[in-house]
Structure formats: structure tokens, C-alpha cells
Amino acid sequence: MEELDLSNAGFTTRAIHAGQEPDPAYGALATPIYQTSTFCFDSMEDGIAKFEGTIPGYVYSRGGNPTVRALELKMAAIEGGEDCVATGSGMGAVGSVMIGLLQAGDHVIVGDCVYGCSNVVIRDVLPKFGIEVTPVNTGDLDAVAAAIKPNTKMIYFETPTNPMMRLTDIAGVAQVVGERDIKVVVDNTFAPPPVQYPLACGADIVLHSVTKYLNGHGDVIAGVIVGSADDIAQIKNIGVTKTCGCFCSPFDAFLIIRGLQTLELRVRRHCESALAVARFLESSPAIERVLYPGLESFPDHAIAKKQMNGLYTGILSFELKDGLGGRSRFEAGKQVVNAMKLAHVAVSLGDPASLVQHPASMTHHNVSNEVKASMGITDGIIRYSVGLEDTDDIIADLKQALATL
Numbered sequence: 587m588e589e590l591d592l593s594n595a596g597f598t599t600r601a602i603h604a605g606q607e608p609d610p611a612y613g614a615l616a617t618p619i620y621q622t623s624t625f626c627f628d629s630m631e632d633g634i635a636k637f638e639g640t641i642p643g644y645v646y647s648r649g650g651n652p653t654v655r656a657l658e659l660k661m662a663a664i665e666g667g668e669d670c671v672a673t674g675s676g677m678g679a680v681g682s683v684m685i686g687l688l689q690a691g692d693h694v695i696v697g698d699c700v701y702g703c704s705n706v707v708i709r710d711v712l713p714k715f716g717i718e719v720t721p722v723n724t725g726d727l728d729a730v731a732a733a734i735k736p737n738t739k740m741i742y743f744e745t746p747t748n749p750m751m752r753l754t755d756i757a758g759v760a761q762v763v764g765e766r767d768i769k770v771v772v773d774n775t776f777a778p779p780p781v782q783y784p785l786a787c788g789a790d791i792v793l794h795s796v797t798k799y800l801n802g803h804g805d806v807i808a809g810v811i812v813g814s815a816d817d818i819a820q821i822k823n824i825g826v827t828k829t830c831g832c833f834c835s836p837f838d839a840f841l842i843i844r845g846l847q848t849l850e851l852r853v854r855r856h857c858e859s860a861l862a863v864a865r866f867l868e869s870s871p872a873i874e875r876v877l878y879p880g881l882e883s884f885p886d887h888a889i890a891k892k893q894m895n896g897l898y899t900g901i902l903s904f905e906l907k908d909g910l911g912g913r914s915r916f917e918a919g920k921q922v923v924n925a926m927k928l929a930h931v932a933v934s935l936g937d938p939a940s941l942v943q944h945p946a947s948m949t950h951h952n953v954s955n956e957v958k959a960s961m962g963i964t965d966g967i968i969r970y971s972v973g974l975e976d977t978d979d980i981i982a983d984l985k986q987a988l989a990t991l
């Protein structure tokens with residue numbers, strides 16, 4: 587058969603075909619699970635050449651595996667990067683980028699609101715290794731420019747942030763950086779393609795917790811990092827495989843490859859339902875505020891319209907009014923969450939099932955109260971990941987839960 591040229595192909599065509607060819611052994615259409623720790627060499631000479639890299643081939647699955655490679659090639663095509671490395675978790679991706687690209691004496695600017703464990707790794711762990719860290723509201727480009735020092739080597743942020751949903755203008759940050767040797771790294775977990783393409787906006791590296799939308803079925807923990815071939819090689823050799831062994835398993839890669847083929851369909855549905863849920867919550871008299879980039883009332887809506895392709899993620903956060911039925915915001919939130927019948931009380935997001943959680947005590951429990959307060963995470967904030975259930979059923983469940991107040 588003729589080789590398929592994907593350079594001008596649409597999103598789902600790439601998501602289905604990139605990285606996947608019928609398997610050379612038996613022509614299997616689905617990429618097989620190469621569940622092996624090691625690969626046999628034809629001879630000593632063959633093994634030496636593969637270790638030296640003078641002939642291509644796999645040697646040991648910690649350093650590379652055909653199923654995992656198919657996933658990496660597919661993700662590079664989906665995010666529009668030169669190369670990708672898959673990791674054993676989203677945190678493996680965050681840690682690997684740091685270990686792979688930074689060294690003692692460097693300075694990092696980190697968004698002032700990030701996922702709890704990312705906050706710990708960047709703000710608490712990096713300084714132990716002589717890396718300076720400055721938390722900045724990266725939504726404020728003047729603040730980003732003012733925080734840059736001669737030794738700044740990385741600007742790392744989430745957009746939308748977890749769980750406050752605030753946005754950063756990715757192209758704006760890239761413009762502030764200009765020609766400086768500073769890597770712009772975006773955690774795109776909350777807005778996967780086709781919602782947002784950080785590399786096309788000027789970022790150098792995009793990473794994901796694949797655990798969420800990319801796998802999309804709630805049955806895998808994994809991560810990916812996409813960027814230039816040089817950056818990925820450095821991250822892979824130092825941060826992921828050779829040193830730290832934070833690699834993705836072949837079985838997980840197989841499941842993710844399967845999930846990615848329906849990414850566009852799933853993400854569209856998540857986003858469309860989330861907008862409807864956000865509008866419903868905004869109209870409820872019990873709700874103080876809804877944090878969702880697709881709402882016109884959201885402070886960063888203009889940035890959302892600029893860089894989020896008309897889809898605005900499947901996650902929203904909200905806060906109830908204080909004093910409802912004599913309850914504090916926290917007590918009212920607890921009452922509503924406990925009354926939900928369809929959404930499960932669970933962390934994670936981007937699953938088929940709707941999931942609801944309390945960031946202050948769950949995803950961000952390991953962040954100090956002071957930092958939580960600076961992120962805006964109050965006791966009243968509830969995060970809701972809108973699932974793939976019928977939109978009317980999701981809204982009906984929220985309606986009955988709010989009616990119990």
C-alpha cells in the first residue's frame with residue numbers, strides 16, 4: 587500500500603493513523619502489546635551496534651518499547667511536536683521535565699496555581715537541588731516579564747489552572763520570552779487537543795497527565811511530554827528512562843492508543859456538556875460563582891476565545907453562597923456533593939463518569955494553607971469533571987442535589 591501522508595490531515599485522521607501501521611510480524615491492525623522486558627540480539631555484534639545506536643532497534647523496555655513508541659509518535663502528531671516521550675504518570679512527566687532540563691543555579695518561574703503535587707515538586711523539591719523558584723500569576727504578562735532573571739531557564743504553568751480554571755495567554759508568554767534561552771512549558775491536561783495547542787501558540791514543551799482526557803477511560807495512570815527532538819532526547823535520557831526509570835508500560839500504552847482514537851469525539855462531548863452545566867449552575871440562586879472559561883462572565887474569557895478553539899474544557903469549579911440554610915459554604919458544598927447520585931466523589935477528571943471533589947482537602951491537601959489561600963482555593967470550592975453521561979441527566983442530578991439545601 588502507498589504510504590499515508592498525514593501532513594494536511596484533520597485531527598481525528600491523525601489521532602487514528604499516526605504512529606500506527608499494521609504490525610510487521612502478522613499484519614495486526616491494532617498495535618500489539620509488546621509485553622517484554624528485554625529484546626534478544628541476533629549476535630554480540632548486533633547487541634553492541636544497538637547499544638551504540640549505529641543500527642536501530644530495541645534493547646530493554648525501560649529505554650524503549652514498540653507499543654510505547656507507537657503511542658509517542660501518535661502524541662507527537664496530535665500535539666504538533668517533533669517528538670514525544672511517554673511516562674509512567676503525569677507527575678512522572680512533570681518531574682522528568684524538571685530533572686531533564688534544569689540544573690543547580692537555574693531559576694524557574696512557576697504559575698502561582700498548579701496541581702498540588704506539581705506545586706510540591708516545583709516549589710518544595712527543586713530548591714533542595716539549588717534551583718530558584720518564583721511563583722507568579724502567569725496570567726499577568728507584566729508580572730512574568732518582571733520576574734525574569736538572567737538565570738531564568740523555564741516558565742511552567744497550567745492553563746486552565748487546577749482547580750481555579752484561570753488562564754494564561756500562551757502566545758503572550760512566548761512573546762515576553764522572545765529570543766531568551768527560556769523554555770516555556772505548559773501542562774495541557776485540562777485542555778487537550780483539539781481544545782488547545784500550546785506548541786502552536788509558541789510554547790517549547792507541552793505535557794499531560796494522560797490519566798485524564800487522553801486515555802479517557804479512567805483505567806490508566808500515565809503521562810506524555812511533547813516538544814523538539816533535542817529537548818525530548820535530553821528529557822528522555824536523563825529524566826525518564828536511563829536515570830529515573832519513569833516509563834509507560836506497554837499495556838498502558840495499548841489502552842491509551844485505543845483511547846486517543848476517539849479523543850475528539852469524547853472531548854467535544856465533555857466540553858459541550860460542561861458549558862451547559864456551567865450555564866445551569868450560573869443560573870441557580872444557590873451558587874455564588876462558577877469558574878468556567880467558556881462563560882462570558884469568567885474573567886479570562888477573552889483569553890479562552892483566543893486560544894481554546896471554541897471548546898472550553900470539561901471541568902468547572904463552583905462555590906455555593908454562604909449561609910444557605912444556616913450553613914457555611916463548606917457545609918453547603920458538602921451537603922450538595924453528598925446528595926449527588928450520578929457523579930462519584932473522586933479525584934481525577936476526564937473520565938466517562940462525572941467526578942466531583944473538594945480541592946482544599948483532596949487534590950491540594952498537600953499544599954500549605956498559606957499557598958492554598960494564595961491560589962484562591964477556599965474551603966467552599968468544589969471541582970466537577972463533567973462526564974460523558976447525557977447532559978440532561980447530569981443537570982438533573984445537580985438540580986436535585988441543590989434542592990436538598
Ligand SMILES: Cc1ncc(COP(=O)(O)O)c(C=O)c1O
Nearest residue numbers: 675676677701748775795797808
Ligand atoms: C493538571 C495536572 N497535572 C498533572 C497531574 C498529575 O498527573 P498523574 O496523576 O497522572 O500523575 C494532575 C493530576 O491530577 C493534574 O491535574
